[in-house]
Amino acid sequence: MPTDIVLYMIGLLIILVLLGFHIAVVLALTSMLGLWLMLGSFDIAVSMLGSTAYEAIRSHVFIVIPLFVLMGDLVSKSGAAGDLYRVCNRALKHLPGRLAVATVAGNAIFAAVTGVSVASAAAFSRIAYPEMRALGYKKEFAVGSVAGSACLGMLIPPSVLLIVWAILTEMSVGALFIAGVIPGILLALLFAGWCIVAAIMNPSIAPAAEIRTDLEPTDRREIFGALGILALVVLVIGGIWGGAFNPTEAAGFGAVGALVLGVAKGMRFRHVMQAIYSAGRTTAPIMFLLIAAMMYSRLLAMGGAVNYIQSLFLGLGGGVVVVVLVMVLIWLLLGMLIDSVSIILLTVPIFAPLAMSMGVNPIAFAIFGILVIEAGLLTPPFGLLVYTVKGAIPDKDVRLGHIFRGSVPYWIMILIAAFAVIAFPGLATWLPSIAF
Numbered sequence: 001m002p003t004d005i006v007l008y009m010i011g012l013l014i015i016l017v018l019l020g021f022h023i024a025v026v027l028a029l030t031s032m033l034g035l036w037l038m039l040g041s042f043d044i045a046v047s048m049l050g051s052t053a054y055e056a057i058r059s060h061v062f063i064v065i066p067l068f069v070l071m072g073d074l075v076s077k078s079g080a081a082g083d084l085y086r087v088c089n090r091a092l093k094h095l096p097g098r099l100a101v102a103t104v105a106g107n108a109i110f111a112a113v114t115g116v117s118v119a120s121a122a123a124f125s126r127i128a129y130p131e132m133r134a135l136g137y138k139k140e141f142a143v144g145s146v147a148g149s150a151c152l153g154m155l156i157p158p159s160v161l162l163i164v165w166a167i168l169t170e171m172s173v174g175a176l177f178i179a180g181v182i183p184g185i186l187l188a189l190l191f192a193g194w195c196i197v198a199a200i201m202n203p204s205i206a207p208a209a210e211i212r213t214d215l216e217p218t219d220r221r222e223i224f225g226a227l228g229i230l231a232l233v234v235l236v237i238g239g240i241w242g243g244a245f246n247p248t249e250a251a252g253f254g255a256v257g258a259l260v261l262g263v264a265k266g267m268r269f270r271h272v273m274q275a276i277y278s279a280g281r282t283t284a285p286i287m288f289l290l291i292a293a294m295m296y297s298r299l300l301a302m303g304g305a306v307n308y309i310q311s312l313f314l315g316l317g318g319g320v321v322v323v324v325l326v327m328v329l330i331w332l333l334l335g336m337l338i339d340s341v342s343i344i345l346l347t348v349p350i351f352a353p354l355a356m357s358m359g360v361n362p363i364a365f366a367i368f369g370i371l372v373i374e375a376g377l378l379t380p381p382f383g384l385l386v387y388t389v390k391g392a393i394p395d396k397d398v399r400l401g402h403i404f405r406g407s408v409p410y411w412i413m414i415l416i417a418a419f420a421v422i423a424f425p426g427l428a429t430w431l432p433s434i435a436f
Helices: 002-018 023-039 042-057 060-078 080-091 098-114 117-134 139-154 160-169 173-179 181-201 220-241 247-264 269-303 305-314 319-335 340-357 362-378 384-392 400-423 426-435
Strands: none
Touching (some): 002 269, 023 042, 023 340, 042 269, 060 098, 060 160, 080 117, 080 220, 098 117, 117 384, 160 340, 173 181, 173 247, 173 362, 181 400, 181 426, 220 247, 319 340, 319 400, 362 400, 384 400
């Protein structure tokens, strides 16, 4: 009977999500209703919801999310992201498709201080796209490089998705951060390699342009901004890897460092407050989602639904390969409808224990899952990054179709990297085994 109630609640949850209700409200509503029916007491269900929210919020791990998001917003609003892009552009001036490669390189480094892909997409849509179009780059190639490389923000630490995954599975945030480094670099190299090969095979999509140093003089302020971002990366990731900080402390030092960089770059009190408000708008829905997801996880555990659903997966036959492919299909289908954090909250409490019961390394599975869910950011019809790029790009002639078509190669490469991690777990586990 409890299992039946949970399955009915999951069905109700899916229906309400498809009808357009907010995922956090639906999670809380169905969880409380399920517990009420299961326990036979409305007061107990409400009490459990309150205690779950309290236990979730009092955890020091939760402070990591707003601090890392604030760090990224401060860096973005300081103008350092533009400095980083221009420095990367000059450093890569002899490569075919250099502006697209510089976009990938800039996003890879910027991802190490922002934690969310949306910030990278918004920043580089305004910085990189106009320069690519000014030199004659095709729209699809230009917007594809912006949207595709922005996905690096969800894998290269500090990543909000990795933090959420760690909270739900009670894994080490620091270990997952370090685990994302090699796959993140691998994915960035795949993206850059594609930009170069595409520009060589079809020069018309990325015309070569001579860089005249008299028109583009070296600016010490740009170098300062780029070096400031690199210093933040070393401070945060190096501090965690070297054992100087735990992730919470690293987030605090990173936010302070980003504030210092922003002030040095000329940020005023008004800009700092804008960054704080922006971080609040980003993290508040995530925190609400996490609280509701904790209640959802409790419902699944009390109703025994996890074991039941796992038995359904195992009954498919074909072993771990078939089960993993079904997970990928579910993640990609959900990616068409809802955001990445919601996908993790809905599926990871079921998928992670199932994967571990089949002998899959939990760290490698986490990186694999993040990569596949990351692909959902580019999956039509509701790829979140695609709409972010569309809203941020100053060119009103760019259509959603241009962005979706330009993102297809990056979508494919993300899935290639994901299956490489699940096939060769050492890509994700080697660095954590050294650091922890």
